[in-house]
Amino acid sequence: MTARKLFAMALAMAPLSSIASAQSPTMILVNGKVWTENPAQPIAHAVALSESTILAVGDNDAIRKLAGPGTQVIDLKDHLLLPGFNDAHVHFLGGGDSLITVQLGTANSQAEMKDRVAAYARTLPNGAWIRNGNWDHQRWSPPALPNHQLIDEASGNHPALLWRLDGHMALANALALKLAGVDRNTRDVPGGEIERDKDGNPTGILKDAATDLVERVMPPPSREEQDRAMEAAMREAASHGVTSVQNMADTSEDRAQPDIFREFQKYERQDRLTIRIYEAMPVCDYKFLADPGIVAPFGSPRLRLGNLKAFADGALGSATAWMDAPFTNNPAKSGIASPDLLDPEHFYSQLRDADKAGLQISIHAIGDRANRTILDMYKRLENDNGPSDRRLRIEHAQHLHPADYPRFAQLGVIASMQPYHAIDDGRWAQAILGPERIQSSYAWKSLLDAGAILAFGSDWPVAPLDPVMGIYAAAARQTLDGKNPSGWIPGQKITVAQAVHAYTMGSAFAEHQEKVKGSIEPGKLADLVELSDDIFTIKPEAIKDTRVEMTIFDGKIAYQRK
Numbered sequence: 001m002t003a004r005k006l007f008a009m010a011l012a013m014a015p016l017s018s019i020a021s022a023q024s025p026t027m028i029l030v031n032g033k034v035w036t037e038n039p040a041q042p043i044a045h046a047v048a049l050s051e052s053t054i055l056a057v058g059d060n061d062a063i064r065k066l067a068g069p070g071t072q073v074i075d076l077k078d079h080l081l082l083p084g085f086n087d088a089h090v091h092f093l094g095g096g097d098s099l100i101t102v103q104l105g106t107a108n109s110q111a112e113m114k115d116r117v118a119a120y121a122r123t124l125p126n127g128a129w130i131r132n133g134n135w136d137h138q139r140w141s142p143p144a145l146p147n148h149q150l151i152d153e154a155s156g157n158h159p160a161l162l163w164r165l166d167g168h169m170a171l172a173n174a175l176a177l178k179l180a181g182v183d184r185n186t187r188d189v190p191g192g193e194i195e196r197d198k199d200g201n202p203t204g205i206l207k208d209a210a211t212d213l214v215e216r217v218m219p220p221p222s223r224e225e226q227d228r229a230m231e232a233a234m235r236e237a238a239s240h241g242v243t244s245v246q247n248m249a250d251t252s253e254d255r256a257q258p259d260i261f262r263e264f265q266k267y268e269r270q271d272r273l274t275i276r277i278y279e280a281m282p283v284c285d286y287k288f289l290a291d292p293g294i295v296a297p298f299g300s301p302r303l304r305l306g307n308l309k310a311f312a313d314g315a316l317g318s319a320t321a322w323m324d325a326p327f328t329n330n331p332a333k334s335g336i337a338s339p340d341l342l343d344p345e346h347f348y349s350q351l352r353d354a355d356k357a358g359l360q361i362s363i364h365a366i367g368d369r370a371n372r373t374i375l376d377m378y379k380r381l382e383n384d385n386g387p388s389d390r391r392l393r394i395e396h397a398q399h400l401h402p403a404d405y406p407r408f409a410q411l412g413v414i415a416s417m418q419p420y421h422a423i424d425d426g427r428w429a430q431a432i433l434g435p436e437r438i439q440s441s442y443a444w445k446s447l448l449d450a451g452a453i454l455a456f457g458s459d460w461p462v463a464p465l466d467p468v469m470g471i472y473a474a475a476a477r478q479t480l481d482g483k484n485p486s487g488w489i490p491g492q493k494i495t496v497a498q499a500v501h502a503y504t505m506g507s508a509f510a511e512h513q514e515k516v517k518g519s520i521e522p523g524k525l526a527d528l529v530e531l532s533d534d535i536f537t538i539k540p541e542a543i544k545d546t547r548v549e550m551t552i553f554d555g556k557i558a559y560q561r562k
């Protein structure tokens, strides 16, 4: 055999990459199609793990040879193995709580919402609050906002604050309004709106900052409720192959975040975390991190701090996205800037000091004007504080002016986006934005073409904690109503490989963790997901039927499909 032939054969066999340690593996996975996200070895067939670390990646024979008597051997039966998914934007405990409280996300009419509230209220102890809900009036015909009269009788003696699924408006019942002291004489709060009927009485609908009026009289969830939410959230994540999440503060002045972090820390200390969490506190609290000298990302492989979250505007579905021009269906309005931006110089000074202290900044921006305002502030940050590996982020980056696409790459701003929102909002967004602005909405392709880094996530519980659905949304862009079979704004579709990259390496980069996770290579954390189908070869439209077969977290099986 010639040397040349031998060389060709060696190339044909997936090479065994360097071995991170001499001990025999605790687990090997063989007979798979391993999509590594490692450009030096893009495809392999088998992986060896040593406890929580990936030991080796290669072909079946080479990996099998590493096995010792105590090695667990898993046959992947030709299935696809990917790096564990990293969801770059979740509200983790809120998501868990949404699984254990009233379920309104699938209520298809006001009558159904009312019935579900009544049924749930009967399960509660006397006087307990009804919260969450995640209702979506866009599912109803006509899509009219609910009012407190709809649920007053159904909720009995339980105060209720039921959120719309986008988290930017909520319905309070009469009892909750009364406890909060909200009536016809209550003035609107800056950055929010109390919806009123023709006589000036509150309808129960509270938008953005106005929701605080009721939230501040709500008791926080009990420790027991928090534990139930945490466990439900971790189970949900594992069942979808999610091994890392980046948890976001819910509001600009989110007083619940220290409590939420305490819950995460409790699970970490008890060695019960089956998910890696990177926590974002509100920007206004940056001193609590900056003063003791915490630099992003600080902590353990399972729980880290250092990210900060703020808001530039609201959401499209609540007509609070801050746009350059008025809404097509509502020419009197062009959205609202968030309370954070009421005093832009004060806000900017917080960003500048937080950035100087080495903390990371992630700002929610939906409308084109909100996005441009934040890009301008990020530019100013670089001018004031000088160049550094700061990895500034815009969360959502949803409706952009095309002139702003290249600025993401120029300023090194990560576009942290949620593909599922496009197939959900795509049912009604054009009515609000018109035919032109819709072309640069959820513009993953344009952003990638302009050199931006994408990190994908779900915004759970706004959308399902399901990266497979997210990848389907990114590659197929078929709206949930089935009305766009060849894709909604098909020019913004991206490839499955690009979507997987955004859910693994992209989101790892977005949290400064690309050296320890996001790909299947020796030395990295042993977080893996096995899928039922090869999403790279089936039609993008079929991806939504793909199931997670198994999730490995930290070298151990965290989920296995029955």
Ligand SMILES: [Zn+2]
Residues within 6 Å of the ligand: 089, 090, 091, 248, 459
């Ligand atoms: Zn969010």
